Amino acid sequence: MFTSRADFDAALAQFATPGRVAVVMTMGALHEGHASLIRAARARVGAKGVVTVTVFVNPLQFGAGEDLDRYPRTLDADLEVAAAAGADIVFAPPVEEVYRGGEPRVRMTAGDMGERYEGASRPGHFDGVLTVVAKLLHLTRPDVAFFGEKDAQQLAVIRRMVLDLDFPVEIVGAPTVREIDGLALSSRNRYLSPQERTTALALSRALFAGRDAGRDPAAVRSAARAVLDEAASLQPPLDLDYLALVDPLDFTEVPDDHTGEAVLAVAAKVGSTRLIDNVRLWFGAA
Ligand SMILES: Nc1ncnc2c1ncn2[C@@H]1O[C@H](COP(=O)(O)OP(=O)(O)OP(=O)(O)O)[C@@H](O)[C@H]1O
Ligand SMILES: CC(C)(CO)[C@@H](O)C(=O)[O-]
Numbered sequence: 654m655f656t657s658r659a660d661f662d663a664a665l666a667q668f669a670t671p672g673r674v675a676v677v678m679t680m681g682a683l684h685e686g687h688a689s690l691i692r693a694a695r696a697r698v699g700a701k702g703v704v705t706v707t708v709f710v711n712p713l714q715f716g717a718g719e720d721l722d723r724y725p726r727t728l729d730a731d732l733e734v735a736a737a738a739g740a741d742i743v744f745a746p747p748v749e750e751v752y753r754g755g756e757p758r759v760r761m762t763a764g765d766m767g768e769r770y771e772g773a774s775r776p777g778h779f780d781g782v783l784t785v786v787a788k789l790l791h792l793t794r795p796d797v798a799f800f801g802e803k804d805a806q807q808l809a810v811i812r813r814m815v816l817d818l819d820f821p822v823e824i825v826g827a828p829t830v831r832e833i834d835g836l837a838l839s840s841r842n843r844y845l846s847p848q849e850r851t852t853a854l855a856l857s858r859a860l861f862a863g864r865d866a867g868r869d870p871a872a873v874r875s876a877a878r879a880v881l882d883e884a885a886s887l888q889p890p891l892d893l894d895y896l897a898l899v900d901p902l903d904f905t906e907v908p909d910d911h912t913g914e915a916v917l918a919v920a921a922k923v924g925s926t927r928l929i930d931n932v933r934l935w936f937g938a939a
């Protein structure tokens with residue numbers, strides 16, 4: 654595990670693997686979702702390639718009053734998960750090593766894509782994500798970078814940054830890993846009490862109900878909405894932030910006669926924990 658840029662560079666230099674450098678960026682508290690990304694990265698670059706995992710809780714993407722201070726930090730366990738899943742190098746720099754010039758004055762912007770849904774609820778969040786993703790791409794120099802579809806809007810803005818600004822990297826999205834009862838794995842699940850966890854199951858239940866509801870967007874929205882409405886009277890209640898049926902590329906709401914791919918996305922608070930989830934759907938022509 655390396656915490657300084659110089660030590661990381663020296664470690665990376667040990668691998669002469671042009672075209673086979675992969676990165677998986679995380680905020681730590683690694684779980685099976687992260688492990689699946691690391692395994693996918695390993696499968697992609699092969700035994701001779703190099704897989705770097707970054708562990709960095711990026712202050713720039715947390716708003717005032719969010720959980721930056723209480724975000725779980727479990728580096729020793731993370732090193733074991735990363736190694737078992739096939740990582741070669743873990744880069745876990747302190748904040749001062751990433752933001753060497755202090756608070757950055759020049760930043761990435763996600764533009765309009767960063768202002769809706771997650772961006773509306775967390776102003777500045779995606780600018781903070783893109784700024785650190787850009788920096789970590791520069792520091793780790795991958796050919797391919799893996800991100801989870803669980804953070805679907807994040808994946809969309811990262812893809813758009815790479816397209817718009819010609820970053821020389823391929824972005825790969827990987828499917829969401831879930832618990833057997835449907836709950837999407839998330840580091841923030843650790844915050845949930847058993848009762849809160851039961852309420853949190855309404856997110857995936859609503860998405861699956863939407864997915865199973867039929868062929869048209871209106872039916873999908875209303876089936877998902879019905880589950881969420883019911884969950885508002887659970888104890889503790891589900892406090893819905895948004896339910897949206899959107900284009901996966903730019904997160905604009907799809908019309909009722911939409912055909913092609915869409916993402917049904919939900920965000921809600923349970924107690925003090927904010928959770929997100931989504932499923933990918935495909936609408937055929939009527
Ligand atoms: N259940 C999951 N399945 C697949 N990938 C995931 C899953 N959860 C997170 N990831 C991906 O892992 C990467 C690192 O995410 P992060 O460290 O924020 O984990 P997280 O569990 O999403 O944490 P948080 O609770 O903060 O949202 C991201 O690309 C994210 O999309
Ligand atoms: C991409 C990321 C590592 C940037 O801090 C973070 O947003 C995450 O873990 O999804």
Ligand code: BAL
Binds near residue numbers: 714804807
């Ligand atoms: N999992 C995305 C990072 C965040 O919630 O800040």
